[in-house]
Amino acid sequence: MERILSFAAKLKQASFLWLEGFIEACCLHRAFLLCRRSKKLLIRTGQCFLLNGFIFLGSLFLLNSVLIPTLQWILPDKCSGMSSHEPCLHDSVLKYYSFLRGALLHLLYIFWFYPLYRFSCILGILWYDDIAKHAFAAMENNGRNLLKPSGSDEVAAEHKKAPMEKPPGLEGVFVGIGEQVYSVLLVIFFSAQVHAVGIVPFVGKALSFVLQSWMYAYYCFEYKWNLSEVPLDRKLDFFETNWPFFVGFGSPCVLASFFFSTYVSYGVMATLFPLFVLTATSSSSQQLIFSEREKWKGIGLGRLPIFCIADKLSRRSFSSVPWILDMMNRALSLATTISAFLINTLTSKARNA
Numbered sequence: 001m002e003r004i005l006s007f008a009a010k011l012k013q014a015s016f017l018w019l020e021g022f023i024e025a026c027c028l029h030r031a032f033l034l035c036r037r038s039k040k041l042l043i044r045t046g047q048c049f050l051l052n053g054f055i056f057l058g059s060l061f062l063l064n065s066v067l068i069p070t071l072q073w074i075l076p077d078k079c080s081g082m083s084s085h086e087p088c089l090h091d092s093v094l095k096y097y098s099f100l101r102g103a104l105l106h107l108l109y110i111f112w113f114y115p116l117y118r119f120s121c122i123l124g125i126l127w128y129d130d131i132a133k134h135a136f137a138a139m140e141n142n143g144r145n146l147l148k149p150s151g152s153d154e155v156a157a158e159h160k161k162a163p164m165e166k167p168p169g170l171e172g173v174f175v176g177i178g179e180q181v182y183s184v185l186l187v188i189f190f191s192a193q194v195h196a197v198g199i200v201p202f203v204g205k206a207l208s209f210v211l212q213s214w215m216y217a218y219y220c221f222e223y224k225w226n227l228s229e230v231p232l233d234r235k236l237d238f239f240e241t242n243w244p245f246f247v248g249f250g251s252p253c254v255l256a257s258f259f260f261s262t263y264v265s266y267g268v269m270a271t272l273f274p275l276f277v278l279t280a281t282s283s284s285s286q287q288l289i290f291s292e293r294e295k296w297k298g299i300g301l302g303r304l305p306i307f308c309i310a311d312k313l314s315r316r317s318f319s320s321v322p323w324i325l326d327m328m329n330r331a332l333s334l335a336t337t338i339s340a341f342l343i344n345t346l347t348s349k350a351r352n353a
Contacts, residue, residue: 021248
């Protein structure tokens, strides 16, 4: 009986935390307030809306609603597609029309849509980082310190933890680069995990929705944590310990694009993602989480190993980096030795001549 009551209490706490995260993600008015504070932020956010919402989604709409039906009308694949008074075309002619229509569509995709998609992906990566930086600067300029968001004892204790000191000099630079590479690998493997789970029968869609919610929540908050110089291990600890809040925060992000086709989902998500990044940057997530914990003293949800598989794969991949660097160093040393030998040989020949 006690176990049932304990489980019910934990389920209720998780539900409240999920709701807090969901509501926090829906506070999109904060994004507009931040854009009012910073002209650079407003311009960069507007560029994202223009590229992804107007050009990319507009191109997709034009392709599916205008160009493809027009080609289908000009180059029909069956007799019923033509007017009744025209004689039915021979099968070979219809096959030629089908081939020609497919070739024209492929040319449109290759020279227009696919380059636009890649261009949007690359610019999005650069612009989202700029958006987070401008938002962070706008909040600091307006007197709000993101690193000290609460006066509660538990939050204060959380921030008083001594940060991991990076080694000075060049070694510290390499440690920082290593953390960034490891973080990228972690996200790549977790994204692969999301796609793999999606093909599981019956429960695949539901599991994919939950994992995507965590993935987008991590994307949104990672910008803020990187600007706050939060170590990677503390990011993962905080994220996995408070998993209901973050699955709630990521749910609106996924709901906005989950039921569309692949490219439409990307266009919708790429258009709305800056708003969620701004919401996460201006979020007081730690106050909300710890205030909710205060209501449930003695009942802990525990840490959920969300990134367990991605972490193991990242560590294995990352462990090969020193070997690769060592091979590159050996190759460089060998090339230097050969170059020195050739230079000495040519110099001696020139002197003898």
